[in-house]
Amino acid sequence: MDTSLLVPDPAPAAPCRAVADAPPPAAARTPLYRRLADHYQEAIDAGTLAVGDRMPSVRDLMRQHQVSLSTALQSLRHMEQAGWLEARPRSGYFVRQPKRSVIRPVQEPSSLLALDPAQYVGIHEKVSQYIALRQKSAPPIDLSGMTCAPELYAVDTLRQAAMRALRERPELLTSAMPHNGNMAFRHAVARRALNAGMRISADEVVVTHGCIEALNLALRAVAGPGDTIAVESPTYFGLLQALENLGMRALEIPTSPHTGISVEALELAVRTYGNIKAVVVVPNLQNPLGCIMPEANKDALVALCDQLRLPLIEDDAYTELADGNVAPSSLKSRDRSGNVIYCASLNKVLAPGMRLGWMNGGRWHERVGMLKFAHTRANEEWTQVTAAGFIASPAYDRHLRRLREVLREQRERMAESIAAYFPEGSRMNVPKGGVGMWVELPQQISSQRLFELALGEGVGVSPGTIFSNSDRYGHFLRICCGHPFTRELDQALRKLGRIGQQLLDEPGR
Numbered sequence: 001m002d003t004s005l006l007v008p009d010p011a012p013a014a015p016c017r018a019v020a021d022a023p024p025p026a027a028a029r030t031p032l033y034r035r036l037a038d039h040y041q042e043a044i045d046a047g048t049l050a051v052g053d054r055m056p057s058v059r060d061l062m063r064q065h066q067v068s069l070s071t072a073l074q075s076l077r078h079m080e081q082a083g084w085l086e087a088r089p090r091s092g093y094f095v096r097q098p099k100r101s102v103i104r105p106v107q108e109p110s111s112l113l114a115l116d117p118a119q120y121v122g123i124h125e126k127v128s129q130y131i132a133l134r135q136k137s138a139p140p141i142d143l144s145g146m147t148c149a150p151e152l153y154a155v156d157t158l159r160q161a162a163m164r165a166l167r168e169r170p171e172l173l174t175s176a177m178p179h180n181g182n183m184a185f186r187h188a189v190a191r192r193a194l195n196a197g198m199r200i201s202a203d204e205v206v207v208t209h210g211c212i213e214a215l216n217l218a219l220r221a222v223a224g225p226g227d228t229i230a231v232e233s234p235t236y237f238g239l240l241q242a243l244e245n246l247g248m249r250a251l252e253i254p255t256s257p258h259t260g261i262s263v264e265a266l267e268l269a270v271r272t273y274g275n276i277k278a279v280v281v282v283p284n285l286q287n288p289l290g291c292i293m294p295e296a297n298k299d300a301l302v303a304l305c306d307q308l309r310l311p312l313i314e315d316d317a318y319t320e321l322a323d324g325n326v327a328p329s330s331l332k333s334r335d336r337s338g339n340v341i342y343c344a345s346l347n348k349v350l351a352p353g354m355r356l357g358w359m360n361g362g363r364w365h366e367r368v369g370m371l372k373f374a375h376t377r378a379n380e381e382w383t384q385v386t387a388a389g390f391i392a393s394p395a396y397d398r399h400l401r402r403l404r405e406v407l408r409e410q411r412e413r414m415a416e417s418i419a420a421y422f423p424e425g426s427r428m429n430v431p432k433g434g435v436g437m438w439v440e441l442p443q444q445i446s447s448q449r450l451f452e453l454a455l456g457e458g459v460g461v462s463p464g465t466i467f468s469n470s471d472r473y474g475h476f477l478r479i480c481c482g483h484p485f486t487r488e489l490d491q492a493l494r495k496l497g498r499i500g501q502q503l504l505d506e507p508g509r
């Protein structure tokens with residue numbers, strides 16, 4: 001074995017600053033080969049390195065960045081696997097045209113006018129049919145949900161924590177529970193919120209059955225049957241169901257697939273309709289669009305809602321899955337008046353099976369606590385005790401960093417396949433984090449039919465129709481990228497592309 005492969009080169013005269021400088025503590029935990037790859041990937045993104053450009057040779061990388069041969073090689077291979085480079089025999093590595101760069105981004109909404117508020121819209125029926133069909137077919141490759149594959153969660157750590165909790169405190173199974181949740185758990189989530197810039201104390205946390213219960217409580221705290229709630233369009237179907245369930249009307253506000261809800265359209269809608277009681281927004285990694293609102297838009301939204309005294313319900317199910325080591329900011333971190341009700345979930349990041357969520361009710365905190373008690377009483381305490389220790393430990397951040405990296409790679413590879421297989425004219429955004437991708441098909445393709453035909457071939461996806469009361473997303477698909485990229489998954493995407501093409505070619509469609 002050539003041991004020189006493992007030995008770093010002597011220090012060069014002038015190392016490249018971006019990679020060799022002392023990194024911030026979080027970045028230091030990313031392996032060196034990844035930081036080197038990211039450095040060049042950013043240069044490709046920015047156009048500094050163009051398609052066809054030759055990458056620095058392995059020797060150059062070693063010299064310029066003061067890295068070992070194995071690190072330089074690992075970086076190049078990583079970029080090759082991610083589809084950014086191609087290796088040419090005896091010539092080195094070259095920047096290649098990523099297949100997905102040929103697919104255009106999803107279009108902006110065509111009109112800035114809000115839809116009419118809808119009271120009974122039958123979303124329950126649409127969603128129930130979708131869920132029933134999915135369950136009946138039980139497709140072997142199911143890309144319809146929004147959670148990661150079970151093996152991507154820290155199952156052994158959680159199992160050990162659960163067993164320890166029950167061994168040490170078996171009475172957790174038999175005694176009454178604290179109303180707003182277990183204090184250690186509330187401390188743990190409040191501390192993480194503090195690090196994310198939110199001023200929430202453990203006393204101001206209410207533990208819920210996932211984010212969906214938090215959203216239900218938030219809505220009931222500020223509005224009642226017959227009231228209108230502004231929502232993004234498209235939006236998470238569970239929110240539309242909740243609104244219908246509560247007898248409230250949804251007013252869909254145009255939402256950019258790139259920058260999120262239109263603050264101008266929201267203001268116009270509030271001034272036009274006058275009876276909007278709250279707005280619900282997913283500012284980071286919106287479901288289904290995957291977009292992250294720019295900081296300035298978040299500032300403007302929080303300020304507008306404050307000025308109008310319009311309760312702002314923040315749904316934060318996905319922020320911890322954003323790429324990189326610095327999470328995008330929350331709306332709650334801007335809240336100075338208690339006008340933001342913050343709803344969070346651990347189901348996407350920690351464990352879908354534990355159904356843990358939590359919320360801060362802002363100035364409606366007392367009312368939220370009362371509604372929680374009236375609605376479902378407290379959550380199971382042993383799940384909270386199990387989660388609390390893990391969340392408060394460095395192992396949790398390690399788990400999150402690993403999960404984000406894995407998701408990023410899966411997403412990139414799925415995006416490549418979608419770009420390669422989907423019919424001409426398809427569009428897609430590849431989000432900077434999370435577990436979903438929003439794909440726009442040519443207008444003539446019914447995503448409902450595609451969904452049904454794909455189920456017949458063992459593949460599950462979500463048709464765009466369930467994300468709105470209108471039919472404007474009838475040619476969109478949401479595809480989950482929370483599963484490891486395998487040959488079978490690649491084949492499943494190929495099937496989706498083929499079915500899409502068949503639908504496009506169908507005579508008399």
Ligand SMILES: Cc1ncc(COP(=O)(O)O)c(C=O)c1O
Pocket residue numbers: 146209210211212213236238282286287315317344345346347348356357
């Ligand atoms: C935007 C959004 N909010 C809320 C939820 C519900 O979260 P939970 O599973 O924690 O109830 C989901 C689930 O997919 C979601 O996508």
